Amino acid sequence: MKTELNISQLLDKYLEGKTHIEEEQILADYFNNNKVKPEWQVYKEMFTYFESTKAEESQQTFRPQNTSSYRSFYKYAAILIVCLAGAWFYNYQYNTKDLGTYDDPELALEETKRVFDLISTHINANTSEIQNLSTLEETKTKYIDNINP
Amino acid sequence: MKISEFNSSVLPIQQKIFRLSKRLLTSSDAAEDASQEVMIKLWNKRHELNEINNIEAFAMTITKNHCLDQLKLKANQNLRLVHTNYENKSADPQKQLEAKQELNTVEAMIKTLPETQRLVLHLRQIEGYEYDKICEIMDMKPKAVRVTLSRARKNLVERISKQHQNENRA
Numbered sequence: 001m002k003t004e005l006n007i008s009q010l011l012d013k014y015l016e017g018k019t020h021i022e023e024e025q026i027l028a029d030y031f032n033n034n035k036v037k038p039e040w041q042v043y044k045e046m047f048t049y050f051e052s053t054k055a056e057e058s059q060q061t062f063r064p065q066n067t068s069s070y071r072s073f074y075k076y077a078a079i080l081i082v083c084l085a086g087a088w089f090y091n092y093q094y095n096t097k098d099l100g101t102y103d104d105p106e107l108a109l110e111e112t113k114r115v116f117d118l119i120s121t122h123i124n125a126n127t128s129e130i131q132n133l134s135t136l137e138e139t140k141t142k143y144i145d146n147i148n149p
Numbered sequence: 150m151k152i153s154e155f156n157s158s159v160l161p162i163q164q165k166i167f168r169l170s171k172r173l174l175t176s177s178d179a180a181e182d183a184s185q186e187v188m189i190k191l192w193n194k195r196h197e198l199n200e201i202n203n204i205e206a207f208a209m210t211i212t213k214n215h216c217l218d219q220l221k222l223k224a225n226q227n228l229r230l231v232h233t234n235y236e237n238k239s240a241d242p243q244k245q246l247e248a249k250q251e252l253n254t255v256e257a258m259i260k261t262l263p264e265t266q267r268l269v270l271h272l273r274q275i276e277g278y279e280y281d282k283i284c285e286i287m288d289m290k291p292k293a294v295r296v297t298l299s300r301a302r303k304n305l306v307e308r309i310s311k312q313h314q315n316e317n318r319a
Binding site: 014015016017018021024041042043045046048049050052053054056057058059060061062063064 | 152155156160163164167168171180181184185188189192248251252254255256273274275276277279294295296298299302303305306309310313
């Protein structure tokens with residue numbers, strides 16, 4: 001009975017907002033663990049609810065990643081790779097441009113003539129095909145241009 | 150603030166952030182989103198956190214403001230509370246159902262309280278903060294906190310009782 005009196009006093013203080021955390025914990029323990037008289041049923045529900053909600057947790061959790069040091073490392077590695085690739089490519093191009101040279105002028109002349117000949121055969125290879133174009137022009141002149149006065 | 154410091158000082162608060170968000174917002178999903186956003190805000194502010202002496206109160210203030218902003222946007226208004234997460238040790242299904250209904254009633258009645266009362270009640274009853282911390286989070290005077298809390302408790306008792314009377318009559 002004495003506890004009930006205590007609880008009743010605490011409840012009055014509680015409703016006035018004058019209880020300390022410790023006193024509120026006494027109330028919470030009391031209402032969570034005891035059968036109470038009907039007019040206190042409301043408090044029992046309230047404190048049971050408060051107690052049950054304290055443990056409520058979110059499913060997701062936020063976790064910052066330790067990225068800063070690794071990220072800068074990858075950045076510099078990427079820059080290094082690009083530079084190396086660029087240097088290699090430049091070298092490769094430069095080396096392929098240099099096709100060598102002839103020491104003997106006579107031989108150089110011969111070779112140059114040979115190369116020009118080779119090219120010239122290809123240059124004139126299809127000129128006969130272009131002749132057809134002039135046939136087209138003649139036919140056009142004959143049939144279309146002559147219609148107009 | 151280094152990551153390790155952030156982990157030790159801010160990460161333990163995230164469930165509190167979630168619970169406060171859930172108290173203010175309408176659904177668990179909205180609360181999950183809100184608490185993630187608050188964590189991101191804190192993470193982005195990590196360099197300023199060293200100068201703040203009470204990080205927990207600061208985090209709760211950010212949460213409160215963020216959630217109130219969300220409510221103003223009204224984006225959450227058409228969502229409904231779908232989820233109540235609690236354990237009940239009683240094995241009898243009938244009793245379990247009754248207990249669940251009772252807890253749902255309490256939760257529903259808390260939702261009918263004005264925002265400030267709801268917030269103060271939550272901070273005190275669920276998170277167990279002392280008055281000075283609540284003052285800091287809510288930016289209120291100690292006396293105002295006490296009065297608000299008292300009103301919230303009285304209102305809650307009254308509304309739950311009324312609800313039960315209506316149920317019994319029906």
